Amino acid sequence: MKRKLRMGMVGGGKDAFIGAVHRIAAFMDGKIELVCGAFSINPEISRQSAAELFVAPDRVYADYEEMITKEAQLPEGERMDxxxxxxxxxxxxxxxxxxxxxxxxxxxxxxMTVTLEEAKELKAVVEKTGRTLCLTHTYSGYPMVKQAKAMVKEGHLGKIRKIVVEYPQGWLSRLSEREGNAGAAWRADPKKSGLSLVMGDIGTHAAHLAEYVSGLKITELCADLSTLVEGRVLDDDGSVLLRFDNGAKGVLMASQISAGEENAVRIRIYGEKGGLEWANEDPNNLIVKMLDQPRQLYRTGNAYNAPYTLSSFATHNTRIPAGHPEGLLEAFANIYRNFAATASAKREGREPSPEELDFPTVDDGVRGMAFVQNVVASNASNEKWTKFEM
Ligand code: NAD
Structure with a gap:
């Protein structure tokens, strides 16, 4: 593209958490600009947020419907992309x-949505319109997660046998939804959150990470969900046994009552020849454990000699030389950069590269919603194994 891509936002005002992270990520490479928004449920907060972000007052809309309708009427050189x-x-x-x-x-x-039906409908709309949809499963944006995926794909570990993925948080250890925490309040409300609190909010991240790194698909599961904080309506803790399409077995833990934990996402994958371990709290490290060999530590940004060379997917998503820490904001920016490159390539009639196409899509969103629905069905069932229905 000969110009920046123009971004609009719904949500993400001064009263929000993740919207600001999206803006940092989107702006990091200088290829995206914010041109319009309906930033908050509260019009005054939306207006204030827009002013602080230097969004023109006539591009701040009352709601998303007005925004999409009016933006679609603007000349092509002005409207959001x-x-x-x-x-x-x-x-x-x-x-x-x-x-x-x-x-x-x-x-x-x-x-992506609150029901599997909605997710499937969105996929149908993406297919019909030919537009690009990017789903922000943050953890798949890290270079060392991409290195892990590449090593599994190249057969470094042999056939995959076991996947253990965890996402413990502690921030819902109290009844925060009744103590004025707006983010906790909507998450704990089934009408606003969906069938499951813990599985929708963070279980979907864990399930996506397991399938992304392994390249495998969950085929069956056995779930145990709990509401461990008295007075809460939805579940806040869950454990799921997993079976994958190559015969591998797995364990997924997602918990928001793991008191004292922050965002302790961790994945371990074991094949016939060795295993890999990656953790969000130490994201520039990939620990490689091969049978009968000393443990190895792969680090982001290094120009290792063969056979330790980092994959093109890891290096494409690395921004600074080794030793300077990269983190969640850069991982988020990688997702935006790959999305923006793909969207621009399509507009220019160019084929995006495999590295540019490497971001979560509507298909991952459908699998995420199927995961939530199947976990909830399994928890309610007396049968040991629930088929992963789509
Ligand atoms: P939040 O409660 O902090 O913010 C929600 C924002 O949406 C607020 O600005 C609110 O005013 C606005 N809003 C609500 N109704 C609106 C409407 N009708 N029109 C316009 N704006 C409206 O929530 P959050 O923590 O920022 O989460 C938002 C989404 O991001 C959720 O789906 C959550 O699951 C997801 N999330 C993802 C990650 C990640 O790691 N990828 C992290 C946090 C949150």
Whole structure:
């Protein structure tokens, strides 16, 4: 593209958490600019947020419907190119669908929708319109996660046998939804959050990470969900046994009552010849454990000699020389950069490279919603194994 891509936002005002992270990520490479938004449920907060972000007052809209309708009427050289959806879960589907149908690409937060039906409908709209939808499963943006994926794909570990993925948080150890925490309040409300609190909010990240790194698909599961904080309506803790399509077995733990934990995402994958371990709290490290060999530590940004050379997917998503820490903001920016490169390539009639196409899509969103629905069904069932229905 000979110009920046123009971004609109629904949600992400001064009253929000993740919207600001999206902006940092989107702006990091200088290829995206924010031109419009309906930034908050509260019009005054939306207006203030826009002013602080230097968004022109006539591009601040009352709601997403007005924004999409009016932006679609602007000349091509002015209107937004894509909409970022950073509202609570129940407000993902409608703005995303409307944006796609009006010719805009979409960046959308997880869980993609609140039901599997909505997710499938969104996939049908993406296919019909030919537009690009990017789902922000943050952890798949890290260079060392991409290195892990490449090593599994290249057969470094042999056939994969076991996957252990964990996402413990402690921030819902108290009844925060009744103590004025707005983010906790909508997450704990089934109408706004979906069928499951813990699995929608963070279980989808863990399930995506397991499938992304291994390249395998979950085929069956056995789930145990709990509500461990008295007075809470939805679940806040869950353990799931997994079976994958190559015969591998897995364990997924997602918990928001793991008191004292921050965002302790961790994945371990074991094959016939060795294993890999990656953790969000030490994201520039990939620990490689091969049978009968000393443990190895791969680090982001190094120009190792063969056979330790980092994959093109890891290096494409690395920004600074080894030893300077990269973290969540850069991982998030990698997702935006790959999305923006793909969206631009499509506009120019060019084929995106495999590295540019490496970001979560509507298909991952459908699998995420199927994961939530199947976990909830399994928890309610007396049968040991629930088939992963789509
Ligand atoms: P939040 O409660 O902090 O912010 C929600 C924002 O949406 C607020 O600005 C609110 O005013 C706005 N909003 C609500 N209704 C609106 C409407 N009708 N029109 C316009 N704006 C409206 O929530 P959050 O923590 O930022 O989460 C938002 C989404 O991001 C959720 O789906 C969540 O699951 C997801 N999320 C993802 C990650 C990640 O790692 N990828 C991290 C945090 C949150």
């Amino acid at each position: 894509f909409l970022t959806v950073v509202t609570p879960n129940f407000l993902h589907f409608a703005p995303a669908k409307m944006a796609l149908e009006n010719g805009f690409d979409v960046v959308i937060e997880k869980p």
